[in-house]
Amino acid sequence: MAADRNARYCAGMILNSQKQFQELRKLDFCYLCGQKFKVDEKPEPNRDHIPPKSLFAAVDRINMAFNLPTHPSCNNQRSNEDEVMGQLAGVLHGKHPESTALKNKLSLFPVAKSPEPFIGLQLPLQPIIWRWIRGFHTALYHEFIPGGIGGFILEPLPKGYMKDGRVIIDPPPKDYELWVEFIKVNRSRDSLDTIFCWGGKCRYECGWTTLDDGRNICVFALRIYNWEDLGDVRYPKRGCVGYYCPTTPVPQGAAMGTKILLPIENQKPLDPFGG
Secondary structure (H helix, E strand, O other), X not given: OHHHHHHOOOOOOEEOOHHHHHHHHHOOEOOOOOOXXXXXXXXXXXXXXXXXXXXXXXXXXXXXXXXXXXXXXHHHHHHHHHHHXXXXXXXXXXXXXXOHHHHOOEEEEOEOOOOOOEEEEOOOHHHHHHHHHHHHHHHHHOOOOOOOOOOEEEOOOOOEEEEOOEEEEOOOOOOHHHHHHXXXXXXXXXXXXXXXXXXXXXXXXXXXXXXXXXXXXXXXEEEEXXXXXXXXXXXXXXXXXXXXXXXXXOOOOOOEOOOEOOOOOOOOOOOOOOO
């Protein structure tokens, strides 16, 4: 539990109650920029829901929702993207898009090696998810993540690029299965920090480990409804998983998981200098 952070070093903490989420409103800094709020600051700090409440059905907004204090100028920078994400997620709980914001982001593209076109969503999904990851980090550890954290996110939708007038789908990176395995292994050991929010329709899990090169990293997984089902059925479903490498130390009391050994390219197994 959040109140027991200093006493917990093995089992993961769980945030899943409205009482815990209400405590987050007392934080004295903006989770997006890290600056502390001034006394009688004008305009007053507002609150940013993580993820935005527009993603969730009305019945799921009743309890287990949380928000974090922010500067208004920090919070309003991505309001249009939040609207688009809300329209997209609405499909998962039976709400059909009504706004032109989503429709204006959708296009049909020819796909290499397929007679059927690809419905492409032109949206900077990675920065949007990174913003939420910052919020989850702050909620769990009551600290700001400095900029330049590095890392990687595999989005829950296949991603591609245009070549010769057709979409080429990027394959998942080779490390993808390592992150998935880390989450599953440490979940079985209760060694993940977890947030259940928005009526349980949003689940975030993360654990800390050390790479074989000495870096401390946080591996995470995020699920909102069953958003992996939004992907084109011609491609395997994939969940949202990734990691980040903050320059600050591992938060006190964070769940520590198993060590990850990074695979290497070994195209010439008999030549140590040959790649």
